[in-house]
Each structure stands twice: as C-alpha cells, then as structure tokens.
Amino acid sequence: MNSLGLYLHIPYCLHKCGYCDFNSHPVNQGEMDAYVDALLREMDHYAREWSAGRTVASIFLGGGTPTTLPVSALETILDRCRNRFALEPDCEITLEANPATISPGFLSQLRNAGYHRISIGVQSFHDDELKLLDRVHSADEVDSTVAMARAEGFDNLSLDLMFALPGHTPERWRESLRRALAKDPEHLSTYNLTVEPGTVFEKLRRGGRLTLPPEDLQLELYQEAIHTLTAAGYRHYEISNFAKPGRECRHNLNYWNNGDFLGLGAGASMGLGGRRSKNFNLPSRYIREVLARGHAVESSESPTPREAMEETLMLGLRLLQGLPIRQFEDRFQTSFQTRFGKTAESLLQKGLITLDNERLALSHRGLFLADSVILEFFA
Amino acid sequence: MQQERIRNFSIIAHIDHGKSTLADKLILATGALQAREMKDQVLDSMDLERERGITIKAQTVRLKYKARDGQGYVFNMIDTPGHVDFTYEVSRSLAACEGVLLVVDATQGIQAQTIANLNLALQHNLAVIPVINKIDLPSSNPDMVREQLEDICQVDATDAVLTSAKEGIGIDELLEAVVHRIPAPNGEETKPLKCLLFDAWYDAYRGVVVLIKVREGVLNVGTRVRLMAAGGTFEVEELGTFNPAPVKTQSLRAGDVGYMIAGIKQLDQTKIGDTVTDAERPTEKPLPGYKEVKPMVFSGLYPISGEQYELLRDALKKLKLNDASFTYEAETSTALGFGFRCGFLGLLHMEIIRERLEREYGVSLLTTAPTVVYKLLTTDGQIVMLDNPSKLREIRNIDHMEEPCVRGTIITPEEYLGAIMALTRDRRGIQTKMEYLNPQTVLLQYELPFNEIVLDFYDRLKSITKGYASFDYEFLEFRVSDLVKLDILLNAELVDALSLIVHKDKAYYQGRDLAKKLKEQIPRQMFEVAIQAAIGSKVVARETVKALRKNVLAKCYGGDITRKRKLLEKQKAGKKKMKLIGKVEIPQEAFLAVLRTDGK
Numbered sequence A: 001m002n003s004l005g006l007y008l009h010i011p012y013c014l015h016k017c018g019y020c021d022f023n024s025h026p027v028n029q030g031e032m033d034a035y036v037d038a039l040l041r042e043m044d045h046y047a048r049e050w051s052a053g054r055t056v057a058s059i060f061l062g063g064g065t066p067t068t069l070p071v072s073a074l075e076t077i078l079d080r081c082r083n084r085f086a087l088e089p090d091c092e093i094t095l096e097a098n099p100a101t102i103s104p105g106f107l108s109q110l111r112n113a114g115y116h117r118i119s120i121g122v123q124s125f126h127d128d129e130l131k132l133l134d135r136v137h138s139a140d141e142v143d144s145t146v147a148m149a150r151a152e153g154f155d156n157l158s159l160d161l162m163f164a165l166p167g168h169t170p171e172r173w174r175e176s177l178r179r180a181l182a183k184d185p186e187h188l189s190t191y192n193l194t195v196e197p198g199t200v201f202e203k204l205r206r207g208g209r210l211t212l213p214p215e216d217l218q219l220e221l222y223q224e225a226i227h228t229l230t231a232a233g234y235r236h237y238e239i240s241n242f243a244k245p246g247r248e249c250r251h252n253l254n255y256w257n258n259g260d261f262l263g264l265g266a267g268a269s270m271g272l273g274g275r276r277s278k279n280f281n282l283p284s285r286y287i288r289e290v291l292a293r294g295h296a297v298e299s300s301e302s303p304t305p306r307e308a309m310e311e312t313l314m315l316g317l318r319l320l321q322g323l324p325i326r327q328f329e330d331r332f333q334t335s336f337q338t339r340f341g342k343t344a345e346s347l348l349q350k351g352l353i354t355l356d357n358e359r360l361a362l363s364h365r366g367l368f369l370a371d372s373v374i375l376e377f378f379a
Numbered sequence B: 001m002q003q004e005r006i007r008n009f010s011i012i013a014h015i016d017h018g019k020s021t022l023a024d025k026l027i028l029a030t031g032a033l034q035a036r037e038m039k040d041q042v043l044d045s046m047d048l049e050r051e052r053g054i055t056i057k058a059q060t061v062r063l064k065y066k067a068r069d070g071q072g073y074v075f076n077m078i079d080t081p082g083h084v085d086f087t088y089e090v091s092r093s094l095a096a097c098e099g100v101l102l103v104v105d106a107t108q109g110i111q112a113q114t115i116a117n118l119n120l121a122l123q124h125n126l127a128v129i130p131v132i133n134k135i136d137l138p139s140s141n142p143d144m145v146r147e148q149l150e151d152i153c154q155v156d157a158t159d160a161v162l163t164s165a166k167e168g169i170g171i172d173e174l175l176e177a178v179v180h181r182i183p184a185p186n187g188e189e190t191k192p193l194k195c196l197l198f199d200a201w202y203d204a205y206r207g208v209v210v211l212i213k214v215r216e217g218v219l220n221v222g223t224r225v226r227l228m229a230a231g232g233t234f235e236v237e238e239l240g241t242f243n244p245a246p247v248k249t250q251s252l253r254a255g256d257v258g259y260m261i262a263g264i265k266q267l268d269q270t271k272i273g274d275t276v277t278d279a280e281r282p283t284e285k286p287l288p289g290y291k292e293v294k295p296m297v298f299s300g301l302y303p304i305s306g307e308q309y310e311l312l313r314d315a316l317k318k319l320k321l322n323d324a325s326f327t328y329e330a331e332t333s334t335a336l337g338f339g340f341r342c343g344f345l346g347l348l349h350m351e352i353i354r355e356r357l358e359r360e361y362g363v364s365l366l367t368t369a370p371t372v373v374y375k376l377l378t379t380d381g382q383i384v385m386l387d388n389p390s391k392l393r394e395i396r397n398i399d400h401m402e403e404p405c406v407r408g409t410i411i412t413p414e415e416y417l418g419a420i421m422a423l424t425r426d427r428r429g430i431q432t433k434m435e436y437l438n439p440q441t442v443l444l445q446y447e448l449p450f451n452e453i454v455l456d457f458y459d460r461l462k463s464i465t466k467g468y469a470s471f472d473y474e475f476l477e478f479r480v481s482d483l484v485k486l487d488i489l490l491n492a493e494l495v496d497a498l499s500l501i502v503h504k505d506k507a508y509y510q511g512r513d514l515a516k517k518l519k520e521q522i523p524r525q526m527f528e529v530a531i532q533a534a535i536g537s538k539v540v541a542r543e544t545v546k547a548l549r550k551n552v553l554a555k556c557y558g559g560d561i562t563r564k565r566k567l568l569e570k571q572k573a574g575k576k577k578m579k580l581i582g583k584v585e586i587p588q589e590a591f592l593a594v595l596r597t598d599g600k
Helices: A029-050 A071-084 A104-113 A127-132 A139-151 A170-182 A200-206 A215-231 A250-256 A283-293 A305-316 A325-332 A336-349 A364-368 A370-376 B019-029 B047-052 B084-095 B112-123 B142-151 B171-181 B306-322 B347-361 B389-394 B414-426 B457-464 B504-521 B558-576 B588-596
Strands: A003-010 A055-063 A086-097 A117-123 A157-163 A187-192 A235-238 A241-243 A261-264 A269-272 A275-279 A297-301 A353-355 A359-362 B006-013 B060-066 B072-078 B099-105 B127-133 B194-203 B207-216 B218-220 B224-227 B233-235 B238-242 B246-249 B251-253 B257-261 B275-278 B297-303 B327-333 B337-344 B365-367 B374-378 B383-386 B398-413 B430-438 B441-449 B470-481 B483-490 B500-503 B529-535 B538-545 B579-581 B584-586
Touching: A003 A029, A003 A071, A003 A250, A029 A071, A029 A261, A029 A283, A055 A071, A055 A250, A071 A086, A071 A104, A086 A250, A104 A139, A117 A139, A139 A157, A157 A170, A157 A215, A170 A215, A187 A215, A215 A235, A215 A241, A250 A305, A261 B558, A269 B558, A275 B558, A305 A325, A305 B558, A325 A336, A336 A353, A336 A370, A359 A364, A364 A370, A370 B558, B006 B019, B006 B084, B006 B112, B006 B171, B019 B060, B019 B072, B019 B099, B019 B171, B060 B171, B060 B238, B060 B257, B084 B112, B084 B194, B084 B347, B099 B112, B099 B142, B099 B171, B112 B127, B112 B398, B112 B470, B127 B142, B127 B171, B142 B430, B194 B306, B207 B218, B207 B251, B251 B257, B297 B306, B297 B327, B297 B347, B306 B327, B306 B337, B306 B347, B337 B347, B347 B365, B365 B588, B383 B389, B389 B483, B389 B500, B398 B414, B414 B430, B414 B441, B414 B457, B441 B470, B457 B470, B483 B504, B500 B504, B504 B529, B504 B538, B504 B588
Parallel strands: A003 A055, A003 A261, A055 A086, A086 A117, A117 A157, A157 A187, B006 B072, B006 B099, B099 B127
Antiparallel strands: A187 A241, A235 A241, A261 A269, A269 A275, A275 A297, A353 A359, B060 B072, B194 B207, B194 B275, B207 B257, B218 B251, B224 B233, B224 B275, B238 B246, B238 B257, B297 B337, B297 B365, B327 B337, B374 B383, B374 B398, B398 B441, B398 B470, B430 B441, B483 B500, B483 B529, B529 B538, B579 B584
C-alpha cells in the first residue's frame, strides 16, 4: 500500500472529437500558464499529506492533449513531481500524445526531461475512418510520428486503436491492426467504440445519422483483435489492453488492482486512503478553487467496505490473470468463500469464470460478458 | 333531535362530476368545520383516495343546519364509494337514506355511473334532488342536462339545483332543498330495535367501529345487541356521531345515523348490510337486501424476494382487518414460489390493495394477471369454482365450464359507435340495447363475459373514444362457454403464473400476441430464452429472446471507477426487481404484459 500512482490531467485539446467524453476544453493560451501553476500548487497541497512514507510507481500525463502545453511546462511538471514525491527508480512515466502534434525537437526535450513512455492516440489507419472519428491527423502522420519517436530513442510506445466504427468491416480492422503491428509497439490498446451521453456522436445517433455495427460484428472485431495481437506475441492482459511481456502499463495496472492514486488537474479523480474524490471539470473553476483552497475537490465519498469490495472485484476481473484471492481477503479481512462463494459457484457452473485457490478470473466466454459477470458480485 | 328535523341523504354522481367538492362545501356552509380545518375533500380520508381523487371507503358526517324557516335541522350526509367495484356498499349506504343528491356535471351530462347510481337510489324509493354542477364553466349546458334527466332518467328536473361547488354557487339553495324535498325518517321508536349496519372499519385502539342507521326502536349504551346475519352478540360500549369529529352520545333513536363501538374484535364479525337488533327483545324480521359480498376477481400476489413472504403475510392480515371484502389464502406456484391467491371486488379494489401493500408495508410484489371465477361442472354432478387457471388440470371429469357474464352500460358520443361496436364484438359482447339520449349521445347495453372486461376493456374503451365514453357494469349470471387454458413455457418450462383461461376461438391469437409481448419484456440473458404459447400440448406460438453475447465495458480507468460502480448498482437494483423462473430472469412488467393482450 505504500506505492502510489500519479495522474495529471491536461484538459486542453486543439479540437474535440465526436466520440470524446473526456474532460477536454479548447486550447486557451491566456489560461494555460495559470493552469500549470494551479497544477503545481495542487501537487504541493497533496504532497504535504501523502508523500511521506510513500513512493510513486508511475506518473501519467493524460488529457485532453498534454502536448498542447509547451515542452518547458511539461518539464516543470515532471521536475516538481520528482521534487515532491519519492519516485521509484523504475517509475513509469507516460505522456499521451496525438499524431502530428509533435516535432522531433519536442520529442527530444521530452525524453531529456525524463518522459520515457508515449501513448499515441492512433485510433485507425484509414483516413476515411479518422475523418469519421473527427480526428485531425492522417494515417501517414501516424507513421511519421512513430518514426520520430523511435528516432528520438523512445523504446516504450503504446498505440490506441478503435474498432466497431460505423461501417467497420473485419478486413478494414485487420488492416489497421496489421499496420499497427508493423510499428512493433510495446503496448496496444484496442477500444470498442461506445457512444457516450453528451457527445456529438450521441446526438448523431439519436438523429439516426450514426449507426454502430450490430453486436455480433462488434464481438467478431473484438475477437479478431485478440486473435491477431496474441498471435503476434502480445499478451492480452486486460479487456482492452495488450503488451509485450513486461511492458504492461504499470500506471493502469494500479487502477485495476484498486491501488491508491492521486489525480491532479481539472476533472481528475483520485482514490486515496479509502476515499474517492473528483475535481471540478472546468479549467477556470479548477484554477480558482486551487488558488483559494489549495485543491479543487468537487465531490468525494468514502465507499463502504462492501462497496470497496465490489470496486475491487469490478476492476480486478478486468485483468485476464484475475483477482488474487488471498490478497483480497487480507485487504478486506473477510473470507472470499463466505462472502462470494455462492455467486462464484453459480458463475463457475455457467462457465463464465475460472476459480482456483489463487485467483478468480473471467473465462474466455466470460470475457465478452464481463459486465454481466461483475454485476453478479454486486449486492 | 326529533325525527322530523332529521334528513339522511347521500350524494351520488359519476366520477369527477364534483361529488367530493360539493360535500366539502356543505360541511363548510353548515359550519361543521372552518375553512382552515378543511383539508381538501374531508370525506376522502385515506391518502390513496386523495391521490386518486376517488372515494374508497364510505364515511358519514352529521351537520347542523339552521334553515330559513328558523328551525334547526340535523343532516346526516352519508358518503358512498364512487366505483362499480363497491356497488353493494353503495346500495347499503343508500338504504340508510331517505334521499339523494344526484350530481351531474353540466358540461358532460349524464354518464354511465349517473344512471347506475340513480337506479340504485330508485330501487330504494329515495327522493332525488337533481343537482347540475360546474355551472361556472363556459362550456356548461344546464338545459341539456335537464333534458337528459327528464328523457333518460325520468327525473323531474324543473327544480334541479344549479351549483358550482368549486365557486360555492347554489350551496344555500341546495341546503334548503334538502330540508324541503327530502322526507324525514319515520321509524317507530317503540318497536323492537332494528338498525342497518352500512359500514364498518377497524380502529387500532377501539376495535371495530360500525356505522348504523336506526330504523326502529332506540339503541342505548349498555344494550346487548345481536348482529343477525353474522350471529354475534355484543354489549354497546359507545355511541356517537361524526360531526365530523366523533361526539359521544348516550343513545341513538329511530331515524338517527351514528357510530357504535361494541367490543367487536374482528372486522369479519360484522357484515355490511347486516341488521343490528336488541339481543333481549329482537325484531322479528331482519332488514331486506343483505348479501354476502364475494370477490369477483382473483390474482396471485407473490413477494419478489422470498424473504418478504412473512412480511407479506402479516401485511395481508393487517389489511384484512380493515377490509373484510378482500380474501387471501396461501398458494404455491412452481414458477413464483410461495404467495397468496387474493380475491377482490374488482380491478380497482385489486389495485388499491396492491398499492397499499407496497406503500404502507414496503412489500415488493409480483402480481399475476387477474382472473375471474369460473364454474366447472363435472360429469358426476359436482360444481367447482375455479379462481386460478393453473389449477384447471387438477380437476378431472369436467363436463363443461361456465363463465361469469355482466351487463355493461356504455354512454358515448355517437361518433365512436363504430369503434365501440368493433371492440365489443371482439370482446364477445351481445348488444341488448341502443338508445339515443339525444342526437349526439348514445346509450348502449351489452352482455359481456366478465373475463373480457377484467383485463383492459375500460382502458381500451377510453382510448378509442378519446376518454368520452363512460362505462359501468353489473353481474348477470354464469353462462356455458367454450373455454381453454392458454399456457406459457419459458425454455420448455411451464410458467403456471402466466396461464390464462380464454375463449377457444381467441386462444390462438392471444397466444401469439402474448408470446410477442413477453419477448418485448424479457431482457436478453446470457443464454437464449424460448417463449412458447401452448393450448394443451399444442404449441401455437414461439418467440426467441436471443442470448446476450457481448456486454463488456471497453474502458475503465481511475476516473471511471465511481461512475461505473454506481451504474452497476443501479443495474443490480433493477435486476433485483426481477423474478427468477428456472434460470430466466423476468421483470414484473412481463407478468403485466398479460394484462395488455388487446385481442384485436
């Protein structure tokens, strides 16, 4: 329980994509300096309470688009992290980036600053699909961005891809997967497109102008990803994530293990010492709150032991290796068998989970019905 | 008070014609309550009644009125329930009166219940004061109503009182009309005691409270009384009147209306319509008109979660204390487990009980489709009353079956005649009367099988006539009918709680329709669900709910955890309301889908 994940949210984006429901806001040059200041100040605030006796195992700058900030600011932020927290020697430091937003010089400075893992929002290798997704980059620009990063010495790259796009076919999806594999990335995330409330896509769908592929096809595309990527030597370690051995994302593994994490920035969430809280979304409000109070918590709650158990199951079952039962019992001082034995037994009979003395995990079939399975464990 | 200064009357009206508001205004006008003490519509005492805007339990109030002639009068205003389910209770309340105020909405004119209620009043030879209400509304047409009253109801409407209960118009005139046009009661005080018991309820502190009208003789505190039909003997502990707060008195005399508390512990020791007499000096003959009230509609009530079985049983027991007209007995369904078969006076009565169980006792209920009682005649001459379709197969040697039929009265604007005829034909109705009340309004009478109206007839009627038609019915008789049992199977497993008894000619269509409706209601599960409708061993319809193959959230990172947990909690709460039958999860709505087989 001593290590900590550190998430920093950079909410600015050049453009909001139609499917995006993240907390992102248009680039605002007049506000961005103040935002970085607030972020540093908020870090100071939490470091006072949470840095003692804890090490930081991972840092993740997400967004928005973190590379909308000047590279000097990204340097300053990372320096401050080092200053305020005890980073583990092999601390994983990731930055999200979008193709075509970065130059070789920028990448070189990032590398020097200490960022060594880049997660690239590729989404697709087809220009028409990228256009449909509202992305500002082209497939060729993905090629050049990855090539640049490799040239600057980044040896830990992750590519995000999306499937089940309107009109998606297995052939087109295989093509995107093939081109992604050609980059020999260390890590891949493949996300089933979902239409979230409040997005442009939702409006389009309601108006009948956006149709997602039928469920059977979505499933086929998902299975295609699993098949292709595992055949290429990647380990399918979480519902949507694949990695070369040893390259699993440490930062995200901490979420799925329901570990403690500090989230800084507008709209960021944190789970620390049994308490969950969330910051104000709007950058200007966030800045104001931090200036006034040192932090910008909008709401917080302390899950009950039962809720915490459910969260742990909900997250842990996403990992294909499953949930370590002994660890779960130690953490909640309870017997798994007594609490969940009956549920597990019935799921086992239906072939939806696997269960041994060590771990509770989704079966191959259960993987596709993960939410239904997880629901069974809820009270 | 001398008898000649007493006036006992009821207000009768079609629903929403303004009965309760008028009652409130009479209470206010006589000063029994101050305006600030009045909750809207005092007489509707239960929350549910106020919410639904109808009167469920009859109440009565005693009002003091100083007339223009300078004399003081006592009015006993006896409220009546406003729904066909409670017709018998209405008739008993009317039997306690000498007159009625027949309220008709000046914008709507006479409706089905107006006629039904008026007929009841005339059967009791009551004086009728026509009251044309809502005259403040721009669309009111008192002349039209007057004409209808005379033509259709044969009521002299020349002296009809025009009112707007809402605006307080005509109230004084109405009070005078009560004095002059409703006769005083005229029972002899010297005769042996003879009282009509016309309402009773259970009070947690006092036991059973009964409302009585003394017809003959004098009732005193301390008298030993006998309830002639129910057979119990009790000593009168307290007598009084509701003014509307209870006021004690030493005696009630012929002509008086009041309450009696006599150490009666259980509501079923009192029967509405019973005659109360002096145990030592009994009357020779009980009052006429007493009937044992029998439930007409039955339905299975099951706790959604088995753990609530005890809670449900206790709740039914307590409700029964307050409502002797509904019945319950334990039953077991293979599909639903342990529950109760309950009998109700009608559909509204069923809904009321159901809502009270859920609201006041916190039981989550699953209600099976209501069914009427069928009469089965066996080859060896036995008669079996069947209140649960799933029990049909236990009965051997059935010679034939009979179903209850009703006489239904519909009053409608004539433009909907075609639609109503189509509906009633579909419901196996036989038209027995058609009469133009005026060029635009038609009265129709039908003989209809009760099972054709028990589910959704009224809703359908309202919907095809845009709400304009009114409907009322009364029980007619049992008639021989060609009936079959329609079964539903889920993954080849019979769901007894979904079985229905239907007419043979309609079984095929209803089976298909029901299977389709169930398909819409049953959510996709982790395996395929086959829905079959069968008559005997013959499957007449099949639908499939395809298995859920994919249900997985693509992303769940730090910021999603709380939101995702809450979403799952919500889904879980929805799932808990479902009933597990075999392995299939069925939402409550699926059981109600049976209600909406509109059998075109």
